[in-house]
Amino acid sequence: MSIWCDEVFEEKIRFGLSIKQTLFVGHSEFQKVSVVDTEAFGRALLIDDLWMTSEYDEKLYHEMIVHPALCTAPRIARVLVIGGGDGGTVREVLRYPEVEHVDMVEIDAMVIEASKQFLPSIGTAWNDPRLKVHVADGLAWVAREDLPKYDVILVDGSDPVGPATGLFNEDFYRNCAARLSEQGVLVTQAESPLLHREVHLDMIRTIGRAVGHAHPYYGPVVLYPSGAWSWIYASSCVAPKDIIDTRLAYIEEDCFIYNRELHLGCFAQPNHIRKALRRS
Amino acid sequence: MSIWCDEVFEEKIRFGLSIKQTLFVGHSEFQKVSVVDTEAFGRALLIDDLWMTSEYDEKLYHEMIVHPALCTAPRIARVLVIGGGDGGTVREVLRYPEVEHVDMVEIDAMVIEASKQFLPSIGTAWNDPRLKVHVADGLAWVAREDLPKYDVILVDGSDPVGPATGLFNEDFYRNCAARLSEQGVLVTQAESPLLHREVHLDMIRTIGRAVGHAHPYYGPVVLYPSGAWSWIYASSCVAPKDIIDTRLAYIEEDCFIYNRELHLGCFAQPNHIRKALRRS
Numbered sequence: 001m002s003i004w005c006d007e008v009f010e011e012k013i014r015f016g017l018s019i020k021q022t023l024f025v026g027h028s029e030f031q032k033v034s035v036v037d038t039e040a041f042g043r044a045l046l047i048d049d050l051w052m053t054s055e056y057d058e059k060l061y062h063e064m065i066v067h068p069a070l071c072t073a074p075r076i077a078r079v080l081v082i083g084g085g086d087g088g089t090v091r092e093v094l095r096y097p098e099v100e101h102v103d104m105v106e107i108d109a110m111v112i113e114a115s116k117q118f119l120p121s122i123g124t125a126w127n128d129p130r131l132k133v134h135v136a137d138g139l140a141w142v143a144r145e146d147l148p149k150y151d152v153i154l155v156d157g158s159d160p161v162g163p164a165t166g167l168f169n170e171d172f173y174r175n176c177a178a179r180l181s182e183q184g185v186l187v188t189q190a191e192s193p194l195l196h197r198e199v200h201l202d203m204i205r206t207i208g209r210a211v212g213h214a215h216p217y218y219g220p221v222v223l224y225p226s227g228a229w230s231w232i233y234a235s236s237c238v239a240p241k242d243i244i245d246t247r248l249a250y251i252e253e254d255c256f257i258y259n260r261e262l263h264l265g266c267f268a269q270p271n272h273i274r275k276a277l278r279r280s
Numbered sequence: 281m282s283i284w285c286d287e288v289f290e291e292k293i294r295f296g297l298s299i300k301q302t303l304f305v306g307h308s309e310f311q312k313v314s315v316v317d318t319e320a321f322g323r324a325l326l327i328d329d330l331w332m333t334s335e336y337d338e339k340l341y342h343e344m345i346v347h348p349a350l351c352t353a354p355r356i357a358r359v360l361v362i363g364g365g366d367g368g369t370v371r372e373v374l375r376y377p378e379v380e381h382v383d384m385v386e387i388d389a390m391v392i393e394a395s396k397q398f399l400p401s402i403g404t405a406w407n408d409p410r411l412k413v414h415v416a417d418g419l420a421w422v423a424r425e426d427l428p429k430y431d432v433i434l435v436d437g438s439d440p441v442g443p444a445t446g447l448f449n450e451d452f453y454r455n456c457a458a459r460l461s462e463q464g465v466l467v468t469q470a471e472s473p474l475l476h477r478e479v480h481l482d483m484i485r486t487i488g489r490a491v492g493h494a495h496p497y498y499g500p501v502v503l504y505p506s507g508a509w510s511w512i513y514a515s516s517c518v519a520p521k522d523i524i525d526t527r528l529a530y531i532e533e534d535c536f537i538y539n540r541e542l543h544l545g546c547f548a549q550p551n552h553i554r555k556a557l558r559r560s
Contacts, residue, residue, distance in 0.1 A: 002291055011282055012320035014296040040292035057474070194337070194502060220500055220508035222474065227507015228500035257550035265545030270537035 005036050007051045009195065009225045015051065017041055023118045028110035035118040043119055044223070045086055047111065047158055051223040053086050058122050059256040061221045061229070062088035064266070065156055065187055067258045068217060068233055070096055071248045072240060073185040075151040077101065080179070082138035082167065084156035085111030087123020093154070094125045095251055102131045103150075109135045139166045142175040149181040155188035159196075168203065173210035177236075185238050186211055190230040193218065193273055200230055201276055212236035216273065217266040219257070233267075240267060285316050287331045289475065289505045295331065297321055303398045308390035315398040323399055324503070325366055327391070327438055331503040333366050338402050339536035341501045341509070342368035344546070345436055345467055347538045348497060348513055350376055351528045352520060353465040355431040357381065360459070362418035362447070364436035365391030367403020373434070374405045375531055382411045383430075389415045419446045422455040429461040435468035439476075448483065453490035457516075465518050466491055470510040473498065473553055480510055481556055492516035496553065497546040499537070513547075520547060 006016035017038040024035040034046040042055030053061065066089055070076055077100040081089050085106040093102055106112055112133065115123050125131060134141070138157070153176050157167040166172055167188070176186050188207070191200045193216070200216070208214035211234035221229040233240040241264055252259050269277070286296035297318040304315040314326040322335030333341065346369055350356050357380040361369050365386040373382055386392055392413065395403050405411060414421070418437070433456050437447040446452055447468070456466050470483050473496070480496070488494035491514035501509040513520040521544055532539050549557070 004294065006294075006296075010320070012298050012318070014284065014286075014294070014298075016286075016294040016296070018292050018294075038292070040290070194500075218500075220474075220506070222506045222508065226500070226502045228502065252551065255551045257552065259548075259551045259554060261548035261554075262550060265548030268539075268541035268545035270542060271532065271535045271539045272537065274539060274541075 002039075005038070005046070007046070007049060007225070013195075013225065015223070015225070017044065024114050026110050026114065028108050030108045033108070033110045033114050035114055041223070045111075045115065045119060050159065052158065053088060053119075053122065054223055055119070055121055057222040058086070058088050060219065061189075062092050063255050063258040064217075064219045065089055065154055065189060065231055066092035067251065067255070068231070068240060068263055068266070069152050069154065069185045069187045071243050071251070071263065072238055073152050074183040074238065075181060078148060078150045078181070079103075080105065080141075080150040080153045082141070082153070082155045082157060083107075084154070086115040086119055087112075087126055089154055089156045090131055091123060091125040094128045094130060096247060097250075098247070100130060103134060104131060105134045105136050105138045105141045107135070107137050139172055142172065142179050147179065149184065150179055151181050151184050153180060153184070153186045155186070157189065159191070168199070170206045170210055173207050177211045180211075183238055184235065186234045188232050190216060190232045192224065192226040192228055193230050193270060194226045194228055196225075201273070201280070203232060204277060205280055207232050207234045215240045215267055216269060218268070218270070219262075219266055282319075285318070285326070287326070287329060287505070293475075293505065295503070295505070297324065304394050306390050306394065308388050310388045313388070313390045313394050315394055321503070325391075325395065325399060330439065332438065333368060333399075333402065334503055335399070335401055337502040338366070338368050340499065341469075342372050343535050343538040344497075344499045345369055345434055345469060345511055346372035347531065347535070348511070348520060348543055348546070349432050349434065349465045349467045351523050351531070351543065352518055353432050354463040354518065355461060358428060358430045358461070359383075360385065360421075360430040360433045362421070362433070362435045362437060363387075364434070366395040366399055367392075367406060369434055369436045370411055371403060371405040374408045374410060376527060378527070380410060383414060384411060385414045385416050385418045385421045387415070387417050419452055422452065422459050427459065429464065430459055431461050431464050433460060433464070433466045435466070437469065439471065448479070450486045450490055453487050457491045460491075463518055464515065466514045468512050470496060470512045472504065472506040472508055473510050473550060474506045474508055476505075481553070481560070483512060484557060485560055487512050487514045495520045495547055496549060498548070498550070499542075499546055
């Protein structure tokens with residue numbers, strides 16, 4: 001008999017992994033945090049019983065939230081990561097020697113601590129001296145006017161429920177835009193273009209208004225609802241396909257999925273999305 | 281309480297849909313065939329308890345197995361579909377006025393009958409006079425030397441277990457190649473590049489040897505293991521990105537996901553696949 005750990009979507013769809021053991025369950029002031037050891041995907045993190053990341057498929061997500069921005073933004077010296085408590089996003093960011101300073105702003109210390117203890121293969125850059133981890137509210141952080149600008153902002157939050165809800169509002173993106181340097185780039189995860197289609201479309205429109213231009217891009221993430229996932233690349237002036245060759249050459253060989261062709265291909269919009277955006 | 285219908289992958293991963301009712305269960309001489317009505321995805325077909333297609337996501341699969349070939353092959357007058365008993369593939373093929381004759385060779389009459397009765401929204405072209413349905417073994421069909429050549433062959437089979445096993449052998453693809461017209465194109469579904477990675481890589485190499493050139497391409501299919509799916513485009517001489525504009529213009533507007541950008545983007549190989557193919 002297998003012991004199953006399932007994410008259930010609206011009582012209609014479930015995605016389950018059989019587990020060897022539960023490594024951690026805790027309740028922070030924000031949410032339930034769990035780490036399980038699965039038969040198929042190694043160790044995996046859940047928040048409020050939703051799959052967040054696993055050792056097996058984490059690069060599908062982390063490479064895609066990081067490299068399209070980091071391979072195109074004219075400057076990448078100062079980077080802000082909002083969320084990302086498992087450490088995978090900052091790990092990918094810190095692969096670039098041109099990155100000088102990363103502020104990671106995660107609201108829930110328990111996510112960071114559980115990830116450090118139980119998912120060390122994902123967060124391999126915690127000790128990088130360029131990284132400053134702040135346990136703080138990302139909404140308040142981007143409202144601060146006392147900070148130097150960021151060249152890249154990556155929003156690695158969870159779904160628009162619980163503490164991440166504010167990460168889906170126009171005020172938040174306007175504040176992000178105000179924190180970006182002149183040729184800065186913002187990327188956020190943007191939900192499933194199928195199961196969260198209206199949220200996804202709203203995000204594209206909202207971020208386009210707040211930042212200037214918003215380009216959705218697409219790729220698979222096995223753990224997430226529908227398996228089809230998306231991100232949004234936003235900038236006032238940087239074109240998302242203008243790859244800086246030297247940076248790409250430096251990181252491409254050691255990527256699991258990311259490479260030049262995938263970067264250029266992932267911005268293709270499924271026809272139903274393209275048509276909906278033309279109408280709006 | 282929900283009643284769940286799950287596909288279980290190696291006792292380690294399951295993907296389940298809550299069901300309103302079971303519409304059909306039958307045992308043919310080849311396999312178990314079921315149709316269920318699901319809360320999330322409308323009606324869905326299972327073979328041997330594996331999800332085959334659903335009303336909700338079927339276009340993700342059927343548009344991708346058909347249009348890359350049909351928008352690039354120099355001639356598309358004669359088309360062979362092997363498998364495809366739900367009718368979705370031939371429906372997409374028959375959208376092109378230039379298609380004059382389609383042979384659909386499905387081994388299991390029960391799949392066709394159950395689909396006709398319970399999935400009429402998927403198989404909308406059964407009565408097209410250009411379509412000839414043959415209940416026969418695809419392996420034997422492509423070994424026949426008495427048939428006119430085909431401009432396009434689409435292999436819409438299930439996984440390499442049960443009656444579809446032979447659809448993954450080099451002899452089969454060599455026979456397909458022999459049945460193709462001079463500038464013919466073959467496309468086959470090619471499993472998950474993640475969960476069936478070695479099968480996927482073997483198929484690319486095998487089909488490349490048998491047909492000439494094999495180009496994998498990628499897209500999401502919600503119902504299938506990992507959600508990340510693949511197909512292979514094979515030809516002795518046709519380049520998979522040389523789109524014939526008039527054909528694309530004719531079908532694009534009414535596609536759910538397929539369009540020019542998706543066609544050009546879907547051939548991007550994830551880096552781990554590209555590296556494995558370079559080594560082989």
